[in-house]
Amino acid sequence: MLLDPEQTKRLFHHALANEYAVLAVNADSPAAVVDCLEAARQCQSPIIIETSLWQLTGRSFGLGDPFLGMTRYLSDLSVLASSERYSEIPVVYHTDHIKGPDTLPLLQAAIRGLPAQMGDSVTTLHASSISLDSSELSAEENLATIDALCNTALLSGMEATLEMEAGVDDGVTSLEETRSLFGAAEAANPGYLALWAPGVGTKHGLGSAGGFDPEAVGEHQALASELASRPIGIALHGSSGLSNEQLQAAVAAGVAKVNWSSESLLIRSSAARDYYEAHCDELEKGHPKFKETAMDNGVQEAVSNTYIPRVVERMKTLGAQNQATPALEAMRFFA
Ligand SMILES: [Zn+2]
Numbered sequence: 001m002l003l004d005p006e007q008t009k010r011l012f013h014h015a016l017a018n019e020y021a022v023l024a025v026n027a028d029s030p031a032a033v034v035d036c037l038e039a040a041r042q043c044q045s046p047i048i049i050e051t052s053l054w055q056l057t058g059r060s061f062g063l064g065d066p067f068l069g070m071t072r073y074l075s076d077l078s079v080l081a082s083s084e085r086y087s088e089i090p091v092v093y094h095t096d097h098i099k100g101p102d103t104l105p106l107l108q109a110a111i112r113g114l115p116a117q118m119g120d121s122v123t124t125l126h127a128s129s130i131s132l133d134s135s136e137l138s139a140e141e142n143l144a145t146i147d148a149l150c151n152t153a154l155l156s157g158m159e160a161t162l163e164m165e166a167g168v169d170d171g172v173t174s175l176e177e178t179r180s181l182f183g184a185a186e187a188a189n190p191g192y193l194a195l196w197a198p199g200v201g202t203k204h205g206l207g208s209a210g211g212f213d214p215e216a217v218g219e220h221q222a223l224a225s226e227l228a229s230r231p232i233g234i235a236l237h238g239s240s241g242l243s244n245e246q247l248q249a250a251v252a253a254g255v256a257k258v259n260w261s262s263e264s265l266l267i268r269s270s271a272a273r274d275y276y277e278a279h280c281d282e283l284e285k286g287h288p289k290f291k292e293t294a295m296d297n298g299v300q301e302a303v304s305n306t307y308i309p310r311v312v313e314r315m316k317t318l319g320a321q322n323q324a325t326p327a328l329e330a331m332r333f334f335a
Helices: 005-017 030-043 066-082 103-112 139-156 175-188 214-228 244-253 262-278 290-294 296-317 324-334
Strands: 022-026 047-051 091-095 114-118 121-125 162-166 193-198 233-236 255-260
Touching: 005 022, 005 193, 005 233, 005 255, 005 324, 022 091, 022 262, 022 296, 030 047, 030 066, 030 296, 047 066, 066 091, 066 103, 066 114, 066 121, 091 103, 103 139, 139 162, 139 175, 162 175, 175 193, 175 214, 193 214, 214 233, 214 244, 233 244, 244 255, 244 296, 262 296, 290 296
Parallel strands: 022 047, 022 255, 047 091, 162 193, 193 233, 233 255
Antiparallel strands: 114 121
């Protein structure tokens, strides 16, 4: 089931209390979304499906228009997540690296609800949780954007669950910045923040993560929770280069959400390359297997056979196996 913002908050609390992290995959095509849901079902794990601006404006979704992209993405995901197959899997839709002039109006629409015309009726689609890319923003701009998003929720009478970030690629963030950014945002708009994403020595991309500092994770998690007077999870960006041991140390120190993009793209694109290399003869005109090899389902089946087990493996590493039902029970208990 697709979680609303309140349920999403409870999911992060459940993850923190039970010492696991929810895998957040940047799924950039409809087939990738299905593969992630299948992995979550096999592992009986909650899952976060997230999108950055490049996915929303890409050919699979928005064709340059991020509003259309998010509406299409959320329509597809809400139909899938509500289907019987995934009704007992907690599914979060999260906005990941959104930046540039569309950031505020797009995220405000994700909080207020994006209208999707279906025949004669209009359905309104909401993001489960929100973050933005603050890498090109000053601290003041970062705070002002978070403030504007919280005000949007307040004025429109909607719930919102937010992740705030600071310099995730810039080495280890100081605890002073956690006070001046996270602490200030929480003081101005209490209750909206559920996750804090400081720099903890990781880097986006496929490089090594030699600078990863799990102790910093623990310090930031403790301080953010103290500033908010409730448990706040750390969102880990740039996890692709981390070993399983490092991931487990991150979870033990208070990471509740692990973003995964570069390695996920590498697995999918390598599997597609292998498929086309292995079947290139069949792509010739007149070959009897031309159609089954050339159609989209051919390559997507091959990709999912490689990809899904890797997603399951990562969920297990994060301790999330078999947490779907307990997480849903915790949400229903507190509802
Ligand atoms: Zn990131």
